[in-house]
Amino acid sequence: MTTTGRKTHSFHQSQSPPFLKELTEADTHASLSSYIDLLLDAICVVDKAGKFVYVSGGGERIFGYTSEEMIGKCMIDLVLPEDRDITLQTARNIMSGKHEPHFENRYVRKDGKIVHIMWSARWSDSDQLRIAVARDITKRKRIEARQAALFAISEAAHAAEDLPTLFERLHQIIENLLPAASFSIALYDDIKKDVCFPYHADNQVSPSIIDSTAHCVEVIRTGKTLLLLPKDINELRGLADTSSSWLGVPLKSQRGTIGAMAVLSHPDNPHYSDEDRELLQFVSTQAAAAIERKQLLDHLQHMALYDQLTDLPNRALFGDRIQSALNRARRDGLRLSVLYLDLNKFKFINDNYGHPVGDLLLKQVAQRLEACVRASDTVARFGGDEFVILLENIDSPANTAAVVNKIHQALSQPFVLGNHYIGILPSIGVAQFPDDGDDETQLLRHADQAMYRTKKSTS
Structure with a gap:
């Protein structure tokens, strides 16, 4: 591990198995590196300026970059922008001598996907290096997010006073899973044979970027999820300046497709992936059940309080x-x-x-x-x-x-x-x-x- 100096080599030699001690220092380093590269976790070494000086083979599996590509890169440039402040503060804590065994943040992989990392890190004052072990916990985080979302949706279905309140709560829950510039819920009216949009929230992106109405109708008609990547949206619009992606999933219940739920990504965030599609599909079933339950309760309450012929209060x-x-x-x-x-x-x-x-x-x-x-x-x-x-x-x-x-x-x-x-x-x-x-x-x-x-x- 030449980037960490002679002291690092000596440390490795003192911890090596007996048969490795018989090898030369260079051979020992090569042997240890070959074993280290077998680890599913990644060992990363960052200098005082915050640049990578060593990344084991596991780094490519986690970050998508080869070790050679990561050497010399600023660590903070790979961190998701929302997590940079807490990451820099934690790095300062480590450099002051505090051991951080369970710090979590998010990185943006080379392919644009977001990966959740758990770090165990410490500072080597003699080498002026920060040594850390990175573990990919993305799958665990996704499972936890799904479970939390299901619980939150179930709770919202019982707590929401009316459908508009439920739609707003669903928006909050989904946005915690998939940050979105806009969020829409479309419902199919069996009586009118038409699609209505009882809820739409647009944060930053102009609705003119994509005809969400038409695509939601398509999702409801086909009963299939639709993922439009930036290139798809640009082809539809005949332009080449969109970096947003659109994801719509059907809301399915026992009586069929009752509507659709759609999100539009922020232009400066990674576009939606197949994993995001699976995640939204997973929670959509619970969302559909919550909406249908609330519709039934609202209908029963309406029948109890309104005249069925004139729809006036009774x-x-x-x-x-x-x-x-x-x-x-x-x-x-x-x-x-x-x-x-x-x-x-x-x-x-x-x-x-x-x-x-x-x-x-x-x-x-x-x-x-x-x-x-x-x-x-x-x-x-x-x-x-x-x-x-x-x-x-x-x-x-x-x-x-x-x-x-x-x-x-x-x-x-x-x-x-x-x-x-x-x-x-x-x-x-x-x-x-x-x-x-x-x-x-x-x-x-x-x-x-x-x-x-x-x-x-x-x-």
Whole structure:
């Protein structure tokens, strides 16, 4: 080991087996080097300036460079940029006399792949050299990352309040595995027979670099993973300036492919590899199960709280909304109004035109009612042709009267129901808080009675 000087040679001789001691110093060095090169780990020697002066044969297996290529290179230039600060600090610690037996960092191999290294290093003050043993722990790190990701996804599936929250958490989990300039989730809608993108996050790279939508559709259609390397993207765009890669994997469940998950690499990071593809495929199954579970729970919750015909809040959800509104009104000294509405002669329309036409009428009435109020108000269907509207933060009864007038005008326009043009008028009863009641029951009763008085006066 000529780069380490005579003292290094003497050290080797003193530790050599008896038969090696009979050899000359040069022969001993050659023999030891041939044995050292058999090690799966790499022995690296770095001088005070941070340059490699010796790398055993294991270095080529770990770093991708031959020993000759690494000699003279600055150690820090091969370290992943994100790990350079901690690596330099650790090197200073070692040179000050501290032994570092389990230091971990990441290097960029000659082929661009990232390798995780565990180091055992010490400083030789007499030789002014840093001697270290490098062990490739990439496979172990990948296994640990997979296990951690699976656990995190499972936890997110149970903890996330809704799908948007779950998508955001999946993004965080995947980005810990594969740093990405953009991340997308595409889902296939069985009813609409279409692909939607409920989640997309773009950090640095312009979406114009690649048509992620079209490629996600392809992944969903084929059910196969798609990896586009920089040369593939450049060919698609007819350019030669892209260094990013794109990776999309199908989200598969027991009922088939429900969507796709896609990442775009940072231009200054190594492009995605086959190992990255396998990793994303591995966690995609768990991600698909989490999404499907959340979709089912959201669907069941929606069915429990919304009217299936009009998709308006039902009586249960209205009860929750009005309780919250009453609490705010009492606390802040605000007013609110409750409108109770039904449709005059709706039974006649059902009996004469049929229930399908009656259902279409109810759907269109719901749409027009929602258009008459603010986004903060609530339009609910209690059943049949009965609708209830909650108007929050009403300044005066005049504001409520204006909404009532707006509803009359909206519903007075004919409804086009297939081949039928149908006109229908509502009966509306109003209750004001706090004038007509202090709780939900009192306000609903007062509005219901007022509605029947109105209906009776117009019949």
